[in-house]
Amino acid sequence: MKVLITGGAGFLGTRLARTLLSRGHLSGHPVTQLVLADLAPPATDVASDGRVQARTGALLDQCKSLGGETFDLVFHLASAVSAECEADLDLGLRSNLDTTRALLDGFRSRGTRLVFSSSVAVFGGDDDLPMPRVIHDDTLPVPQTSYGIQKFICEQLIADYSRRGLLDGRSVRLMTVTVRPGRPNAAASGFLSSIIREPLNGQEAVCPVPTNTLVALASPQRTIEGLIVAAEATADAWGSRTAVNLPALTLRVGEMLDALEIAAGRATRDRVRFQQDPTISRMMLGWPAAFESARARRLGLSPDPDFLSIVRQYQKEQAG
Amino acid sequence: MKVLITGGAGFLGTRLARTLLSRGHLSGHPVTQLVLADLAPPATDVASDGRVQARTGALLDQCKSLGGETFDLVFHLASAVSAECEADLDLGLRSNLDTTRALLDGFRSRGTRLVFSSSVAVFGGDDDLPMPRVIHDDTLPVPQTSYGIQKFICEQLIADYSRRGLLDGRSVRLMTVTVRPGRPNAAASGFLSSIIREPLNGQEAVCPVPTNTLVALASPQRTIEGLIVAAEATADAWGSRTAVNLPALTLRVGEMLDALEIAAGRATRDRVRFQQDPTISRMMLGWPAAFESARARRLGLSPDPDFLSIVRQYQKEQAG
Numbered sequence: 003m004k005v006l007i008t009g010g011a012g013f014l015g016t017r018l019a020r021t022l023l024s025r026g027h028l029s030g031h032p033v034t035q036l037v038l039a040d041l042a043p044p045a046t047d048v049a050s051d052g053r054v055q056a057r058t059g060a061l062l063d064q065c066k067s068l069g070g071e072t073f074d075l076v077f078h079l080a081s082a083v084s085a086e087c088e089a090d091l092d093l094g095l096r097s098n099l100d101t102t103r104a105l106l107d108g109f110r111s112r113g114t115r116l117v118f119s120s121s122v123a124v125f126g127g128d129d130d131l132p133m134p135r136v137i138h139d140d141t142l143p144v145p146q147t148s149y150g151i152q153k154f155i156c157e158q159l160i161a162d163y164s165r166r167g168l169l170d171g172r173s174v175r176l177m178t179v180t181v182r183p184g185r186p187n188a189a190a191s192g193f194l195s196s197i198i199r200e201p202l203n204g205q206e207a208v209c210p211v212p213t214n215t216l217v218a219l220a221s222p223q224r225t226i227e228g229l230i231v232a233a234e235a236t237a238d239a240w241g242s243r244t245a246v247n248l249p250a251l252t253l254r255v256g257e258m259l260d261a262l263e264i265a266a267g268r269a270t271r272d273r274v275r276f277q278q279d280p281t282i283s284r285m286m287l288g289w290p291a292a293f294e295s296a297r298a299r300r301l302g303l304s305p306d307p308d309f310l311s312i313v314r315q316y317q318k319e320q321a322g
Numbered sequence: 323m324k325v326l327i328t329g330g331a332g333f334l335g336t337r338l339a340r341t342l343l344s345r346g347h348l349s350g351h352p353v354t355q356l357v358l359a360d361l362a363p364p365a366t367d368v369a370s371d372g373r374v375q376a377r378t379g380a381l382l383d384q385c386k387s388l389g390g391e392t393f394d395l396v397f398h399l400a401s402a403v404s405a406e407c408e409a410d411l412d413l414g415l416r417s418n419l420d421t422t423r424a425l426l427d428g429f430r431s432r433g434t435r436l437v438f439s440s441s442v443a444v445f446g447g448d449d450d451l452p453m454p455r456v457i458h459d460d461t462l463p464v465p466q467t468s469y470g471i472q473k474f475i476c477e478q479l480i481a482d483y484s485r486r487g488l489l490d491g492r493s494v495r496l497m498t499v500t501v502r503p504g505r506p507n508a509a510a511s512g513f514l515s516s517i518i519r520e521p522l523n524g525q526e527a528v529c530p531v532p533t534n535t536l537v538a539l540a541s542p543q544r545t546i547e548g549l550i551v552a553a554e555a556t557a558d559a560w561g562s563r564t565a566v567n568l569p570a571l572t573l574r575v576g577e578m579l580d581a582l583e584i585a586a587g588r589a590t591r592d593r594v595r596f597q598q599d600p601t602i603s604r605m606m607l608g609w610p611a612a613f614e615s616a617r618a619r620r621l622g623l624s625p626d627p628d629f630l631s632i633v634r635q636y637q638k639e640q641a642g
Binding site for chain 2: 144148154297
């Protein structure tokens with residue numbers, strides 16, 4: 003089968019590509035071609051695989067030519083991130099809304115299965131309509147960021163194109179993924195990786211929120227598992243065309259640091275400095291921290307068991 | 323104050339224009355200019371008022387020039403209707419989504435108050451996520467028509483532009499409005515007017531759904547009242563940036579015909595013939611019929627007391 007990953011050179015795209023190439027199959031069919039569309043070229047190890055083709059450039063400009071090809075499966079991961087979208091409304095509308103719509107139109111009428119990475123950021127509340135403490139599959143998203151609004155709009159378009167039979171779309175809402183390797187990105191949630199990654203690397207990190215802040219997290223491994231289960235599920239198992247909330251591990255930022263201390267010692271933990279950032283604190287407090295992800299559980303997905311296992315997964319991968 | 327009504331020559335737009343001209347004020351300020359944008363010219367009586375200016379043409383083409391003017395208030399009612407959007411996805415995306423976005427961008431950064439007519443059609447359910455029997459203000463919309471999807475997307479854009487302070491947007495979800503005068507339109511719900519209007523006019527009408535079908539209705543008068551209350555409410559009274567469900571009178575189609583018989587006699591009722599239309603039945607059964615509209619009630623709005631009063635309101639207006 004021929005698979006497309008948009009955002010295929012990003013952190014999750016690269017990891018998904020490596021996973022697909024190493025599994026070699028999806029739903030029992032061999033992955034014979036893997037096309038990675040991104041602004042940046044793919045990682046060297048990925049690019050060197052004979053099954054991989056890179057399409058480098060702005061996705062919006064590529065949608066028409068990609069639509070001229072036949073894919074058996076599309077993972078649509080490309081996105082501008084939360085802080086970018088908050089800083090520049092037009093950038094977010096173009097990168098997230100217009101690009102997704104152009105991609106859907108490119109594949110329109112093919113019935114192509116398309117897995118869309120939506121986000122926990124669709125959830126929120128305001129003074130009049132506070133967010134429930136536990137998010138269920140039928141909780142009303144009340145996004146409080148432009149990023150969340152744009153993701154939620156894309157979910158709606160994908161549901162409608164799917165209802166009309168133009169696509170077979172599946173939206174999954176990703177939790178905050180940690181620990182991300184590499185350099186910080188412009189996501190407001192970036193500190194949830196950097197407060198672990200930088201200390202493990204001998205560097206200082208800044209935590210912009212109080213230690214008692216509740217967060218909903220998932221490891222890279224579980225996140226990729228969620229995307230693959232969405233791609234492989236039968237229509238009956240998948241069910242509603244509304245988005246599926248992936249499972250989340252709920253904990254406090256202080257508990258993340260406790261796990262860091264257990265894994266790497268007190269001196270490592272002490273490399274984290276607290277300096278509150280009101281903008282990030284406000285955004286994070288507005289995001290949900292507890293989920294009852296019944297649909298995800300029925301699909302066989304479960305949250306990471308604890309944060310220590312996430313830290314150790316990261317340490318092992320960095321060492322290996 | 324200078325007021326814009328998009329769809330200002332449509333049924334609701336014309337009625338809203340007449341109401342504003344006759345009241346003469348909004349929030350205590352005199353309505354000095356009323357601009358009506360529509361594909362069609364305004365009704366003669368409206369156009370002859372010295373305060374009225376018509377802007378005739380496709381709204382999408384007018385958004386830029388309208389954005390060059392300063393309005394104190396915008397009612398955005400222009401829309402392609404449900405059956406059109408179901409028949410032609412691109413027409414709906416252009417008329418509803420692209421046009422609304424262009425209008426919002428036209429007024430961006432002015433903080434202009436904008437009342438958007440969304441629709442009960444945002445609600446729905448599927449096999450996996452059935453619609454609750456009673457819709458509350460925080461019920462998750464799961465639209466099952468392209469029209470409902472497009473209205474829900476516009477609500478999201480308006481909420482985000484408002485959160486960012488670019489606009490002061492207020493989305494109200496209109497119930498099915500009946501009795502509409504004139505000729506049938508392409509809305510799937512059109513029969514809810516024609517089964518009353520045509521018999522009263524001595525003509526036959528076709529009812530495409532069974533008599534036990536539950537529907538949620540509002541008179542033209544109450545609907546206009548809802549739009550005006552949305553325009554006049556203080557920010558505190560309005561509350562959440564999510565849409566407000568207007569109040570609805572819940573009843574069965576058979577009860578509508580009982581009211582017709584009380585108002586106009588058995589012979590009039592007998593002009594309604596039953597011929598089931600599977601497409602319309604399916605769409606109608608997918609729409610909600612009962613609402614607990616707490617926010618609307620707090621704003622002082624209430625449903626019509628009964629359907630007989632709606633029939634008599636229509637008879638009186640046709641006579642007068």
